[in-house]
Amino acid sequence: MKVLDILRVKGNTLYTVQPDEPLAKAAQIMAEKDIGSLVVMEHGDLVGMLTFREVIVCIVKNGGEIGGTLVRTAMDDHPLTCTSETELDEVRRMMLDRHARYMPVMNQKMLMGVISFYDVAKAVVDSQNFENKMLKAYIRDWPAEEEGKDG
Secondary structure (H helix, E strand, O other): OEHHHHHHHHOOOOOEEOOOOEHHHHHHHHHHHOOOEEEEEEOOEEEEEEEHHHHHHHHHHOOOOOOOOEHHHHOEOOOOOEOOOOEHHHHHHHHHHHOOOEEEEEEOOEEEEEEEHHHHHHHHHHHHHHHHHHHHHHHHOOOHHHOOOOO
């Protein structure tokens, strides 16, 4: 299974923010849209990733205030990325190694979407459930006369 399979199901709604926007505005967008991340874009290029983790760390550093902090100050400016052709096993490994909950999907310099660790886990579980159903159907429909044969 590949990242493309997740994007097909998930759709292509993307939320982005610019690095010089106030962090408070970005946090408000994340809360209103009930999303855990924003892709930070500048002049059409991916320059960072902002998640609630970075927002919380910044607030704590500022003594509990978000203040006039800009997205640029809080964002991860070296986000982990993958392509739509990346295998899900590789994505899982990458996300686990970096403790990443969100990963932008890039094809060359074009942002194709964002996948979350939840999206990856759900795809794996759905695939396993489908496989289990197919195996159970195969076993259930196994002809009785085949049961006594060797090999």
